Structures are given as structure tokens and as C-alpha cells.
Amino acid sequence: MAETKPDKPGFFSRLFGRKAEPTPESAPETPQAGGGPEAMPSPPTTGADDLAAAPPTVTVASPDTAEENKVAPELAGADLQPVENLDPEGGNPKEPIPRIKTEAGPEPRPDFAGETAAHVVAEVAAPPPEVQPAPTRGWWQRLTEGMRRTSSSLSDSVTGLFTKRKLDDATLEELEDALIQADLGVPTAMQITQALSSGRYNKEISPQEVKAILAGEVEKTLAPVAHPLTIDRTKKPFVILMVGVNGAGKTTTIGKLSQKFRGQGLKVMLAAGDTFRAAAIEQLKVWGERVGAPVLAREQGADAAGLAFDALQEAKANGTDVLLVDTAGRLQNKAGLMAELGKIVRVMKKFDETAPHATLLVLDATVGQNALSQVEIFQKAAGVTGLVMTKLDGTARGGILVALAAKFGLPVHFIGVGEGVEDLEPFTARDFANAIAGVEATS
Template sequence: MTDTPPPEKPGFWRRLTGGLARTATNLTQGITALVTKRKLDAATLEELEDLLIRADLGTATAARIVEAVGRGRHDKMIEPDEVKALIAAEVEAILAPVAKPLVIDPAQKPYVVLMVGVNGSGKTTTIGKLASQWRAEGKKVTLAAGDTFRAAAIEQLKVWGARTGAHVVARESGADAAGVAHDAITEARANGSDVLLIDTAGRLQNRTELMAELEKVVRVIKKLAPGAPHAVLLVLDATVGQNALTQVEVFTRLAGVTGLVMTKLDGTARGGILVAIAATHGLPIHLVGVGESAEDLQSFSAKDFARAVAGLS
């Protein structure tokens, strides 16, 4: 990924706005009902705070927004659009420091990217989309089918490999995932790959034996390639809401997460959770996804996201 937004940006902005419509509608309808024909008193501000918390923005963010809305406006009338603009400004201020594109360091060859997350988060699909984008930039890519628990995941990665022209390292279902990672690094070095993307099984954070295996995968990578993995991307499904906060905590502890990818923003009323995650953990947010095609995964823009969440066109 580069710092230059892809040419599909205008279309992506429309899809992001549409994808976050459920989040924005719930929030903006509540705001309109709350502040219309009503002065901004303590009770109104408290109800606004509850509304923001219900939108999954998090308690700290909700308190910060309410403080900004109330500043100098106590016992005065306020327009819904003014509240939305203040929400957008505060959300952007929280997100701007963590909105960082995913940049491949050409000095590290192969640049090893470990993908982690729970089942159904969109990990394997995200790998395919990244492979497609990097191949389009002329990079040589190797994919490692490290989700050896699911035969379907191995086949899905092979399909993406065939579609994008990426080399795929895969073993039979049930094979040792750390062994697959070891072979993939060896093959990626041998074939001169610029990037190696390693898939992992969709581990639920309460499955201790699977989390132990993830730690083993990380150990093998570090032993074989000091300094690697160069990026550990946690793929989060926006539809899970508050549970995403726990996933960030657990995977960061076990795998050393360096950045986040948020998928399925087009299918949820809980898109505000990304703001709570940013406020709580401060991890870089690299990419957001709003659909199935490769161009539906784009670099994260704090301003675009903040405006979409607040229902500003």
C-alpha cells in the first residue's frame, strides 16, 4: 500500500458512507430527537452521552464529545447539524493519530505480514485483496496457508493465488501451522518475493491450545527471520461490537499486533467500535473494508470515517 489514495477513492467514499449508514442513522435520529425544541441542560447532555455509548463509541469518547458539545452552550438551543459537526470533529481528532497506511519496507525482503483474528473476521479474504493490490503494483507476493484447521481456508487461499498470480505455500489440512510458516519464509526468500502474507487459523481468544499454537508460529518466524514478522495485522469484524476490544487485547498480548484492519463496515450498526478501539489502544488503523472486491479494501481515512459516522455527507 502506498500513501497515495487509490483511484477508486470517490467510489469507496460513497460505499463507506453507505456502509456506515446504519451506524450514522441510529446516532443522528437520536440526536435530532434529543436536541430539537430542547435546551442543552445537564439532563440533555447525559442523554447524549448514553446515546453515544450505545453507538459503541466508548465511554471515554462519549465523555469527550459531550464536553465539547456542552462547552459554552449550557441552557442554549443547539441545532442537530451543529452536534453532528462537533461529533465528527472529536472523532476525527481521536482517529487522526492512528490513521496510518500500510507501507511495505523494501529493505526487508520478503516483508513478512502475519494475519491474525478470529474465525469469520475476513482474514483470508483480506489476504487475497492485499495480494491483488500489491500484485497490481508490480510486487512479487507469496501466500502461506497457515490456517491448517480448515480445508476451505487452504482452498480459498489457493484460489486467490491463482487469481492474483501470487505463489502459494500450502500443506494438507491438519498440518503443523508453524511448519507451514517455516516453509513459506524459505520459499519466499528463494523466489525473491517482496511480500509474504501468512494466514493463521481463526482462533477464539478463549481457546488456549490454539492461542499457544499462534505463539509457536510467531516464535518460528522470529527464529528464522530476525526482525520478522514485520507487520502483525489483526483483522476485526465490525459487526461484533464491544467484543472487538477484547480481541485487540488478547491478540496484542500473544502475537504483538502492530496494526488493525476493520472489515464488514457495510453490514453493521456498530461501526463506532473503531473509535473506541482507537481511544483505548492507540494501535495504527491501516485499512477498512466495505465489500467483497479487492478495491473495497482501502487505506483508512480519519476524516472520511468521522464524517460518515456522524452522518455528514
């Protein structure tokens, strides 16, 4: 008859139900061989000074505890190698494996030598060092960096043409072609080449001198159109209608302008007149929350003219100083959409015959010569009173602003060279001319 072994309690029995047998008072307080966790004495309480005084030790399983740790008895105490250090072909270690210290434990870190645990805790709990904010860039620096692609294109042409060459007919013709390719327009290009040839024909001229003349002539063209947007405070609300093609940046420009007006102490209201796009309505609401301006909006597909009329009524009742009205982007060659824009203007005039007091056409600088037709058609449909040029930092065709000024003479109120609020600033002819020519600003 087989010998019956006493049942050994399982892990869950020992964990939840089985209690350890009481130890006789005379028995030493040492763990029994093969005993479970309940046979181990409670670890003594260790203070911060004890942690610093004695380095930690590593406990290695002895052969007696092999069964408890589920290690085969024949392998207990064997020099086992980690799997990742074995050679997959021969099974030998690829490099010597350091032995585990069983007596003194690992050496303390040199950078912790002589420190107590309290010192370490204090160091970890200390606040991180203050990070110095990046220096803010001035408008001139942002403008020159934004106009770098346009100015580099012109600078390369000028430098290549006027390095060790005389100012002859061939050189002037090549320069004129380069200026036209930079979208400055034919009249401006001819004006610049005539200014260069005056008194300098058949003479050597440095690229720096050509850039200075280029900046001067561009400034002459732009100076008459560099007018800031003036808010007439006798008109409450002062209504600004924003128009432009798809993707020109109307909604973003409205948000930036509203923040600037709020900074001047003006009470601002926004009207989400782009009822074709739900995203435009939500975007304007976000700007309104950011700058603290109420936003009048309707559901997608609502009548934009009716919304503009309601916005005028509410702005008048609330004592609003500036009402900014967004409109849906529309291509200038779509007659039906342009007629709808004219309807918005007519409905506004029924409430206030002087409204809108400013109609700003937002132009994307990357479209180049296409901006000329945009100005022409939007001016007829909505009576554009001023221009805002955006995305000058994303194109080498920034010279189109010069061509627009020469052809239409409309005021240029703002230019944008980035996504930030500070990247939209009032237009200054001299700064723009120096930036496009690649010369340093002068006082």
C-alpha cells in the same frame, strides 16, 4: 366366403421399403386421394424475395385425407373446438373461436410490412446494442453507504434530542447514553458531551451543529491511529502475519491485499497457514490464481508453524517482496490455540529475527465490544502491530473503531465496507468521522 381385401402397406413399409408406383407421363402431377407422403410433389424452392412477397398459407386437411390423418370420416371437415376452449360442464365454447384462414393466410405483422426476408435476417443477425456499464462509485460514496446503519442510528438520536430543546444536563446525559450505545466508548462519549456544553450550555443548538461537533471530536480521536501500511522494501520478503477469530475475514482480506500489492508492482507469495480448514486452503489457492501469486500449502492438519518456516525459506529464495501468512481462526479465550499462535511467531524468528514485520489483527465490526478483548489478548500472544476492520457495512456498531483507537492506540491500516477488492481501502480519520456522524465530506 368373405371378400379378401388387398393388404395395405404399413407406415414403416412405406417409409423404408416400398417405393411409389411410377406415374405415367400423361398423368397430371397432382397428389392422389388417400396417398401417403410419397405421392406429394416436392415443394418448389422459394427465395428470400418470394417469402416477403407472399404471406404464408395454412393447409387444412380435406375429407379425402381423413383416413391418412387418422380422423374419423364422419368428423372430417367438422368445426372442431380446442379442448381448452370448451366449458367443462356444457361442452360449449366459452368464447367465440376465430376461424382458420384457408385461402389468404394470416395477415402479415405490421412491423414487417414492406420488409423482405433478407431485411429480417439482417436485423436478427445484428449485434445487440452495447450496454453501458454502471458508473463506478468513489470511495467516499461506498464508505457512506457502508456506514449508513451506524450513522443513521446516531443521526436519529441527535435529531430527536436537539429538536427545539435547550442544551441542559438531561439532554447531555441522553446524548452520552446514545454515544455509548453506538459503541464509541465511555471516554469518547464524555469528550464529545464536554465539547458540546462548552459555551453552549442552556442554549438551543441545531442537530447539524451537533453532528459537526461529533465529527470533529471523532476525528481527533482517530487521527493519531490513521497510518497506512508501509512495505519496507529493504526487507525481502516483508512478512505479514494475519491473525483473528473465526469468521473475521482473514483469508478474504489476504486476497484483497495481495491484489493491491500486485497492482503496485510487488512480487507476492501466499502461505496457507490455516491448516484446520480445507476450505481456507482452497480459498487461498483461488486468490493466488486470480492475482498471479504462488501459494504454499500443505495437507489439512499439517503443522502451521513448520509451514510458515518453509514459506519464509521459499520466499527468500524466490526474491519475493511480500509474504502474506494466513492463520487459523481462534477464539481469544482458548489458551491452547493462542499458545500455538505464539509458536508460529517464534519459528519465524528462527529464520529471520525481525519477522514477522507486521502482524495484522482482522476484526469483524459486528462483534461490537467483544473486539476490545480480542485486541488485548491477540496483542499479548502475537504482538499485533496494526488493525484491519471489516464488515462495517453490516452493522450499526461501527463506533467500536473509535473505542479501540482511544483505548489501545494501535494503527488502523484498512477498513472494509463490502465484498469487492475496491471495498477495502486505507483508513482515513476525517472520512470515517464524517461518515459516522452523517455529514458531508470536506476538503
